[in-house]
Amino acid sequence: MTDIPSASSTAGFSSSPNVLAGSSLAVRHERGERQAFCGLSGIVWLHRKMQDSFFLVVGSRTCAHMMQSAAGVMIFAEPRFGTALLQDRDLAGLADANDELDRVVRELLARRPDIGTLFLVATCPSEVIKLDLDTAAARLQQAHGGRVRILAYSGSGLDTSFTQGEDSCLRALVPHLPELPAMQRSLLVVGSLADVVEDQFQRLFDKLGIGPVHFLPPRRAADLPPVGPGTFLIAAQPFVGETMDALRERGSQLITAPFPFGIEGTRAWLLAIAAAWGISTQQVDEVIAAPAARAKTALARYREQLGGKRVSFLPDSQLEIPLGRFLARECGMQLGELGVPYLDRRLMEPELALLPKDTQLTEGQDLEPQLERLRAERPDITVCGLGLANPLEAEGLTTKWAIELVFTPIQGFDQAADLAELFARPLNRRQRLGF
């Protein structure tokens, strides 16, 4: 079992030279009660992103219930995920559990002939009883090979917090990526993006002459992108550190940059990629002139609404740091406490360099003391998980659900204003209501 990476696991990554190495921010580390989803919840968007895949959670009724609650019971159709519920007799003898799993997979594949890639997803209970899903996946691959690809990863709350489940899933894909032919060069964008955002970036890359460009996860799990020494890697999401490590082990080169949130982040992100292609800043600025100008106009209105307001983040999605940077630098907001589930310096260094120097960064969580600090601070808006939002509203605090930031397209120039809007709306609502 791997651990949730903490500040100490900085091995392996070099930061790009245009960014300060090591930031001077003080970080508070906390351990205690957490209010966060576990990594299983990533399935909720991954099964929509890779439409030929199915996610079989091997776990308990708790896991099934968690998935149902995280998805909202809103999917008016059979989703492409399900749970193989462990029962008493599976716990008793592991051999039986394996037989049972084989049976469930057989039934599932018979029911759903459309499945191209089947992910077996490990959970806390499956890990505690040491049900080895990697071995099971290999065994099942033997049995059903040719027809489907069967892979395993862990989304358990022992290993992963919320968006980290995606990292775990993508990392499981890495050994299966085809080899990029020698002497070829490509760009691989890592971390799931809404299709519309992918398309926007693709158009910019085309104009810049950067290509071929691949995305991980792909829209179909069957179309895995190639990787090799000629691959340049860039993260589109701040929670893909382990996947990046695994991709680097396949020889590819990492481009570090701020994340493509807001105008500044998107520009810096594109500049870093362009630099690897030997494209000048001037060329990039020409290509992005129109969308960047559009974004600036659109953002101006929100800057007015958000400027001077204080925002605090409770740890949730890993998006906190880039979002805090965007809100502070582009919307003129003041940052209160910025809580992150874990601080992955491998990917976060360029972002940390852009944060205001006095940002109070907290890694991990000890819920009750953190809530007390929040109450003392009373920010204008608090970004938090679903379980906490209404109680905080009831205390008179204005909140934004963190999960919406994961489900909404927020990257790139044309989404910069949408992103600001997500924060402006709760404030706007407070103003409108007459009580």
Added chain:
Amino acid sequence: MELTVWTYEGPPHIGAMRIAASMDAVHLVLHAPLGDSYADLLFTMIARSAARPPVSYTSFQARDLGGDTAQLVKTRLAETVARFKPQALLVGEACTAELLQDQPGALALGMGFDIPVIPLELPAFTRKESWGASETFHQLVRALLSGRPMPEGAGDPAGRAQAEGRRPRANLLGPSALGFRCRDDVAEVTKLLDSLGVDVHLVAPAGATPADLTGMLAADFNICLYPEIAHSTCVWLERMFKQPWVRTVPIGVGATRDFLLEVARLTGLDPEPALARARTRLPWFSRSVDSTYLTGKRVFIFGDATHVMAAVRVAREELGFDVVGFGSYSREFARELRALGEDIGVEALITDDYLAVEARVAELHPELVLGTQMERHIAKRIGIPCAVISSPVHVQDFPARYAPQMGFEGANVIFDTWVHPLMMGLEEHLITMFREDSEFDDGEVPERPSQPAQATAPVLADAGEPNPRPAEAGAPAPGESADATEVRWESDAEKELRKIPFFVRGKARRNTENFARERGLSLISVDTLYDAKAHFGR
């Protein structure tokens, strides 16, 4: 192992949370991994409660496993008691912690807290949410009342009240967080009892404190409003303290009358004035001419045992529906459900497999589904109107308005909610009459579930994406034989079929195809269509 897509019930510790969240001055410490705190959102988002449930989690992770998770439990227990100062502490564990065998309950008992500590056994791999709620409530009541002396006059509500010169009083047991319409049912039943001359002594678990529970025995009898939660507690209270309990659940006009009669019998009160004062529109609305169209509407009912059994009676006796199928996920009440099934000649479907329920609905193709949030999905996919009558529910089933299910006002609410998804009588006729009018370009309602592969979009994930029309998928539904596709329609017959109003067209298509298949016809003509119509009746 069992494959599930959706689940009707959470694990048993969710049941324990429901009890804690229902009460005041109780706190639950749950030994659970990081992600299990998702459960808070059931209360704060789905039920829109303004406070977090009084639950603290140990939130252990992989790095804690090598070390001392028991220490983590102790820290959380100590901090929780110091911070929240509850009157009683519940201690339980979620599935993963159960496997670690840290025994948090025993640890808590050893810590010398000066409040009652109730260790909960919640076997997550064999039991479920309702059981967990029922057990937690029972254990809590037991812990607080065990060893108390038998109250004077116990077992004789009428005599005891008379001797003390007061109205008889009852405990209302079972209303809980995430239960179906409990808040309003309590108000309605309280009114109902008052009309009879009975006072409500205590409502529990909803709104009660442990201190309140210790005063339970001052009531003359108990009312088991939601057997899923309160049955075992009522049984125990009767055995230990001779507190009688009322069995009838007052959902529907008939059951509400029976309820008043049962309480009157127990308390020696005259039910007639209360019955005479009863105000409900259901019987008249149901008899009114506009309701003729309800006659024999084929309904399928699924949900918790209490609401399903009540709904079967209301549907048959008070609305004149045909119950063509019913069932429940409440295995604890399988015996009662089966008996009811035998009474009405319909086999009860006892399952918590959503897919089995879906298959049954697809096979029966009723005209109305009464169910849970899950049946709402099923009905939506198949294109059948649906009303929600039971937990589990979604945020929209916690209405801001007053919407009880119990008592006479509850019957009014039921009439409205069940009947509104259906086409009204005159509407049906008008549509038949003007179906050639171009304004009535109705579009066919899908009659089969789409192939799972063509699943529609989750609203949260990509709200902008239009849902593919389920009808276009055209795959056979689960439970439907594959040869359904062998029968073809002549184009004239297809045209004629389009003249039938869309809300019965699905049924007409099915009936005609079945009719053709039974007779070995591979091609359906206009005559086949009308032959089938004559055969089945409208």
